[in-house]
Amino acid sequence: MTTVLDIDAHGGQHCETTALGVLLRHQGLDLSEAMLFGLGSGLSFIYWDSKNMGFPFLGGRVKPFDLTRNLATGLKVELVVQETTSPRRAWENVVAPIDAGHPVGLQLDSYHLDYFGSKVHFGGHVVAMYGYDEHDAYLVDTDQQGGAVSTSLTSLAQARAARGPMTARHRSFTLTAPRNLPSPQGRIIPAVTACADAFLDPPIANLGHRGIEKAGKLVRTWLRRTDNPERDLPQAARLMEKAGTGGALFRNLYRDFLAECTHLLDSSHLRTGHALYTEAATLWTEAAALITKAGESGDAQCLVQAGTIICDLSRVEREAMQALRRLGSDTPSAIQPGQ
Structure with missing residues (x-):
């Protein structure tokens, strides 16, 4: 079976705002990536170093997914988040909204994605998924990673099941805007x-x-x-x-x-x-x-x-x-x- 939605699939510079842009444009709300980042109160700073890290890390944004929560709350958009330890249930959580005509956001470890250029574990990566067939999932990632891309269902399952820093348990989410969107x-x-x-x-x-x-x-x-x-x-x-x-x-x-x-x-x-x-x-x-x-x-x-x-x-x-x-x-x- 093949289901591929007709969406505006252009990528952005940052993964989470790219995915949010895809989901919100599908709901009729077209905001710039910078506006999504700002309305999500996304800017921050962290100096992160610990004994199990090879080298310190400078971070410039809030924790993964906080931006999404902030934005949904601010815009009064319904955010439905699903997490599970079951790979079968995780797949059902994605297929159901796509079959109903709604793209889905996914948080996963980018290391496992077929199209990713640099093989580094990052469990806070976010993509929008807008379709699938028997072999592949169709995603929107950043411009740097190719924008509208595909990855095998096997690699997607591995990326979603990964454990480690910043990972979530097969997290998927949808956004639904009210009929009368606030300005x-x-x-x-x-x-x-x-x-x-x-x-x-x-x-x-x-x-x-x-x-x-x-x-x-x-x-x-x-x-x-x-x-x-x-x-x-x-x-x-x-x-x-x-x-x-x-x-x-x-x-x-x-x-x-x-x-x-x-x-x-x-x-x-x-x-x-x-x-x-x-x-x-x-x-x-x-x-x-x-x-x-x-x-x-x-x-x-x-x-x-x-x-x-x-x-x-x-x-x-x-x-x-x-x-x-x-x-x-x-x-x-x-x-x-x-x-």
């Missing part, structure tokens, strides 16, 4: 201020602006942290720039979201936040380039420079989020629709 414009201020609050008041020192400051100090020691700097440092920089982040550790996406918001709402706080995140995006790319150079050359001075930039980024992003948090205290009359 996304009305969700901008709550989404921005929620993101700012979390960033400015992190529960631990590894997160938010405190995490960035910590990273700025620890990055300087990274040559001593590895036996293979030629591999580990450029890899860390690639994860910041190219691994579905949209560039600059998701700061490019958030910059573009804020730019879009300034056209919808006339607020000096939004304009300040946008200007500062434009600066931050450039600085993150500079820091990644210096980390790469340090790995390739063994020059510790490059990491000193990168650490200085990242410490400065802690200040820049803190100031940006302080401005954006003030959006929530503006009176409605102070915020006008943009031109």
